[in-house]
């Protein structure tokens with residue numbers, strides 16, 4: 001098997017993607033930023049006559065401006081979806097017919113994004129809503145604590161896609177005593193609810209990039225949904241978790257991010273795979289210290305990727 005390639009691009013993902021070929025990726029995974037679309041503050045106003053007012057109008061009458069409320073809430077959503085839509089259309093174009101698209105998204109956005117993806121792919125191409133459940137941080141006393149993200153899976157062709165059931169790791173039975181020793185030691189297949197801790201602060205896989213996703217979650221996804229030497233794309237790549245997983249699993253990857261901090265982190269994180277760098281010169285990247293730096297990565301140890309609590313259930 002050839003050494004997996006890792007191509008890192010610095011730039012706006014839309015600009016980079018428009019130059020890429022149709023049907024060129026087997027798997028696309030993205031974890032977009034949380035609703036950063038700029039809200040257009042469409043403040044509606046009404047002007048009323050007022051002797052103390054700050055506006056002077058017809059016949060020198062004074063007027064005061066009343067602010068009637070802001071439309072910004074709706075606009076945030078509109079802007080977010082119109083930010084995502086052209087990028088998702090490019091993703092659709094670049095997926096191979098048997099390829100799969102995964103969108104990792106916050107519980108507040110997922111329903112809007114699902115409707116958008118149904119329009120782009122067709123509802124029949126929606127395969128699964130994977131829930132990544134974690135158990136970290138304080139509990140709310142006023143509502144159910146929110147401890148999950150959603151990963152939506154769309155297949156470009158719903159009856160022809162990669163799903164390597166045998167490659168999927170097994171998880172322990174909840175009541176192993178009920179199933180017999182052999183079954184209990186083999187474990188059971190996971191469902192669409194995946195339990196995995198967030199990247200722990202003291203773990204070896206932690207890069208320090210704030211929104212880094214766990215290696216273990218993406219490893220299950222990559223092993224199940226691609227084959228060795230397949231090509232994967234992450235166009236909101238952050239710290240480069242997808243690239244790290246792909247290289248570890250023998251898949252080629254292309255990573256795009258428009259943040260110099262992100263590209264600097266992923267360049268350092270992935271340098272052992274000899275990545276290519278486009279859109280910025282290496283000497284212009286920020287200096288980065290990774291939490292993995294002390295004692296540094298000697299080859300590629302599963303321990304580094306698993307972290308202390310990085311088990312999937």
Ligand SMILES: C[S@@+](CC[C@H](N)C(=O)[O-])C[C@H]1O[C@@H](n2cnc3c(N)ncnc32)[C@H](O)[C@@H]1O
Nearest residue numbers: 012013031211212213236238239241257258259
């Ligand atoms: C939630 S983070 C991804 C984290 C990543 N999954 C990881 O494990 O580290 C989203 C990333 O999208 C990047 N981003 C936002 N808008 C972008 C754009 N228009 N083009 C490229 N990257 C963008 C941000 O810089 C950020 O690094």
